[in-house]
Amino acid sequence: MHHARIKRREYAAFTRSTLGQIPQLKSLPPDRMLEMDAVSAVLPFRVNSYITDELIRWERVPDDPIFQLFFPQPGMLDPADLERLVSMLRSGVASPRFDQAVRAIQRRLNPHPAGQMELNVPSLDGEPLPGMQHKYRDTVLFFPSPGQVCHAYCTYCFRWAQFVGLDDLKFASRQTASLVAYLKQHHEVSNVLFTGGDPMIMRTSVLRRYIEPLLDPELEHVSVIRIGTKAPATWPYRFVTDADADDLLRLFEQVRKAGRHLALMAHFSHPRELDTPVVQAALRRIQSAGAVVRCQAPLIRHVNDRADTWADLWRAEVRLGAVPYYMFVERDTGPKGYFEVPLVRCYEIFQKAYRRVSGLERTVRGPSMSATPGKVIVDGVSEVRGEKVINLRFVQARDPDWVRRPFFAAYDEEATWLDQLKPAFGEREFFFQRSLRAMKAAGRSAAYGHRVVPRRKHTIFGHVEWE
Numbered sequence: 502m503h504h505a506r507i508k509r510r511e512y513a514a515f516t517r518s519t520l521g522q523i524p525q526l527k528s529l530p531p532d533r534m535l536e537m538d539a540v541s542a543v544l545p546f547r548v549n550s551y552i553t554d555e556l557i558r559w560e561r562v563p564d565d566p567i568f569q570l571f572f573p574q575p576g577m578l579d580p581a582d583l584e585r586l587v588s589m590l591r592s593g594v595a596s597p598r599f600d601q602a603v604r605a606i607q608r609r610l611n612p613h614p615a616g617q618m619e620l621n622v623p624s625l626d627g628e629p630l631p632g633m634q635h636k637y638r639d640t641v642l643f644f645p646s647p648g649q650v651c652h653a654y655c656t657y658c659f660r661w662a663q664f665v666g667l668d669d670l671k672f673a674s675r676q677t678a679s680l681v682a683y684l685k686q687h688h689e690v691s692n693v694l695f696t697g698g699d700p701m702i703m704r705t706s707v708l709r710r711y712i713e714p715l716l717d718p719e720l721e722h723v724s725v726i727r728i729g730t731k732a733p734a735t736w737p738y739r740f741v742t743d744a745d746a747d748d749l750l751r752l753f754e755q756v757r758k759a760g761r762h763l764a765l766m767a768h769f770s771h772p773r774e775l776d777t778p779v780v781q782a783a784l785r786r787i788q789s790a791g792a793v794v795r796c797q798a799p800l801i802r803h804v805n806d807r808a809d810t811w812a813d814l815w816r817a818e819v820r821l822g823a824v825p826y827y828m829f830v831e832r833d834t835g836p837k838g839y840f841e842v843p844l845v846r847c848y849e850i851f852q853k854a855y856r857r858v859s860g861l862e863r864t865v866r867g868p869s870m871s872a873t874p875g876k877v878i879v880d881g882v883s884e885v886r887g888e889k890v891i892n893l894r895f896v897q898a899r900d901p902d903w904v905r906r907p908f909f910a911a912y913d914e915e916a917t918w919l920d921q922l923k924p925a926f927g928e929r930e931f932f933f934q935r936s937l938r939a940m941k942a943a944g945r946s947a948a949y950g951h952r953v954v955p956r957r958k959h960t961i962f963g964h965v966e967w968e
């Protein structure tokens with residue numbers, strides 16, 4: 502086999518309580534360690550030895566993009582909050598007071614962006630199905646409860662709230678029974694996307710219990726099974742040398758033999774994640790089991806906010822037989838302030854990278870915002886009769902009729918999210934806003950017309966949601 506020369510590695514995570522045991526951190530100044538300790542009390546932190554030994558270039562820390570991607574950074578918290586937590590840690594304050602301060606900060610960080618709880622949870626016979634989301638007609642998201650952690654946490658994660666226990670795994674589901682029942686009633690669904698956390702954290706025997714029921718001939722309309730994962734970047738051994746790696750590939754083959762397509766939606770943030778022999782072996786093995794690897798990542802300041810980085814990333818993906826799929830805009834949650842890039846800047850980086858690559862890399866779409874009404878692409882900047890505008894378009898929408906319709910926002914160099922944009926040409930609102938209001942009032946999305954959980958205002962987190 503290809504992987505004969507790959508040395509096995511046993512998975513072991515470093516978290517906040519073992520931060521001090523990471524050998525490479527020993528040379529860092531004590532103040533910097535205290536800051537990391539403070540930030541990791543608020544936001545999730547978890548890395549592993551593959552990341553610390555093979556991905557990070559320690560001589561370039563703290564600017565190293567992979568270090569920024571996985572290690573808590575002081576700029577992720579408001580300076581006053583950071584200062585307060587650091588001084589509490591320094592003076593050894595009692596833990597209930599510290600924990601209280603931490604919770605207060607977490608609640609100010611908009612833990613649930615984009616109306617996920619409000620509009621996306623489907624229902625079966627009037628009962629909400631909390632482990633699922635059905636936002637776009639063709640695709641159902643499923644959150645298996647044992648898949649709600651990751652091999653490592655990205656500093657910019659938009660699902661951070663569930664990893665710090667703020668969420669109590671509201672989204673997770675224990676079994677597939679309700680998924681299967683829902684799918685039997687919903688023949689418009691052609692894709693099931695397993696997501697998390699990271700479903701690849703599950704042992705193969707557990708993952709199999711979720712996937713096999715979908716191969717039932719009665720669910721023939723489900724032609725695609727997708728798995729959203731960062732494991733190829735954070736723990737490629739999962740596919741190569743872990744004890745149940747071979748069994749995993751057999752499960753992938755089984756999906757194909759059942760006449761379905763398996764798409765591994767791989768999260769790659771930086772070309773360095775594709776450099777090591779073990780990730781390359783992982784991609785070869787996944788592909789030889791008949792799965793297609795499609796790649797996506799958000800555009801993140803300090804990590805991948807340069808056009809060269811993206812051009813290199815897409816080229817490396819194509820070279821390894823993977824397909825560039827989405828470039829996302831960082832979502833409006835958690836430490837967004839530290840990582841955000843204005844929409845116009847995102848577009849410039851995307852365009853500059855896109856023009857440098859061949860048609861095979863141009864399967865990528867972006868920069869895309871996963872916002873309440875749908876996935877909105879920032880498609881360019883134009884001038885129409887003297888007015889500078891931002892061109893926008895849906896690639897996915899709550900109402901499929903909105904897809905591919907161009908619309909325009911007044912030019913705004915600073916806006917970082919859809920809710921900060923104003924319609925161009927003096928219009929009062931964007932074309933979809935009226936129907937979106939109606940959906941919210943009715944507590945349902947248009948596409949599949951099912952009553953969802955009763956509306957709940959999001960003001961408990963002090964955040965006013967768009968619309």
Ligand SMILES: *Cc1c(COP(=O)(O)O)cnc(C)c1O
Nearest residue numbers: 634636637640642871876896897
């Ligand atoms: C992105 C996304 C999907 C999948 O959209 P595709 O464009 O088909 O990849 C499905 N559901 C939700 C909620 C999403 O955000």
